[in-house]
Amino acid sequence: MLSVLNISAYLFTHLDDVAAQRAILRERALERSLKGTILLAEEGINLFLAGEADAVRGFVADLRADERFAALTTKESWSEAQPFRRMLVKVKREIIRMDHPTIRPEAGRAPAVDPLTLKRWLDQGHDDTGREVVLVDTRNAFEVDAGTFAGAHDWRLERFTQFPDAATAHRGTLTDKTVVSFCTGGIRCEKAALYLRDAGIDAWQLDGGILGYFEQVGGDHFAGECFVFDERELLTPELAPAGSAPGA
Known part of the structure; x- marks a missing residue:
């Protein structure tokens, strides 16, 4: 039975409070027993999460309540078991590293x-x-x-x-x-x-x-x-x- 909802999502959006967002999103994810990885940078957010369907979708709904994340779209898939071992929220220089700062x-x-x-x-x-x-x-x-x-x-x-x-x-x-x-x-x-x-x-x-x-x-x-x-x-x-x- 494929009962675990997996999502991937990213959004390039300017963030000037990545440290504060790291703490907020980690707490929200742990409250919902989610596992996966969230990357935050000044240029935006990149995330991979898995858990019970209502918990995952509730997390995304809360995230979209912040107008900076309102345009976030997710791709969903399903698995029999939790594919992640823990919940990580990291702050990076880029959410996908290219080392070309003019590409924004x-x-x-x-x-x-x-x-x-x-x-x-x-x-x-x-x-x-x-x-x-x-x-x-x-x-x-x-x-x-x-x-x-x-x-x-x-x-x-x-x-x-x-x-x-x-x-x-x-x-x-x-x-x-x-x-x-x-x-x-x-x-x-x-x-x-x-x-x-x-x-x-x-x-x-x-x-x-x-x-x-x-x-x-x-x-x-x-x-x-x-x-x-x-x-x-x-x-x-x-x-x-x-x-x-x-x-x-």
């Missing part, structure tokens, strides 16, 4: 393509203007090895801070094409798309990342599973832990 998604996002539109582009072999569509996987190599979109560019990254140099090295393969950057839940491709656009590339981000695509589309054009950073490790296009029996 909280000041404005790159254009996004929704999963259904991307599927249509991939089905027809081009975007709506007839241009070639190129997918760029912004995740680390070991994540890509678990599964990725067919034909996606994989630059064998060991960490996201390598993305800018890799993008510069491969710029010629992206010029005059419609480039869609993607990652697990959307956070890395938010920064990646902005970096590519600053470099003169017509770059978009996949809204909601792979997990959002699985939720709306399923596994079309995707081979394998999606790596996630908890004890489930791999999720199928049905958003179930790999190896779970259908309907479990």
Whole structure:
């Protein structure tokens, strides 16, 4: 029985009180017996939580009551057991480290393509203007090895801070094409798309990342599973832990 609700979410939003928020969110999570990780930085929040469904959704509702987090959207999946061992709330310099302080998604996002539109582009072999569509996987190599979109560019990254140099090295393969950057839940491709656009590339981000695509589309054009950073490790296009029996 898949009875544990797992959520992932992030939002780039300016926070000037990260230390205070750390204490508040940790207390709220522990009160609801939630486990997982919350990262806070001046640029926003990134979280992975699991627990009883009403407790998880109640935590999110309380979070959204703060207008800075009102636009937070979550991606849900289910598991038989709690995939996290403890509750951690950390303050970081960046919620996803790129080491390029001029890239600030909280000041404005790159254009996004929704999963259904991307599927249509991939089905027809081009975007709506007839241009070639190129997918760029912004995740680390070991994540890509678990599964990725067919034909996606994989630059064998060991960490996201390598993305800018890799993008510069491969710029010629992206010029005059419609480039869609993607990652697990959307956070890395938010920064990646902005970096590519600053470099003169017509770059978009996949809204909601792979997990959002699985939720709306399923596994079309995707081979394998999606790596996630908890004890489930791999999720199928049905958003179930790999190896779970259908309907479990």
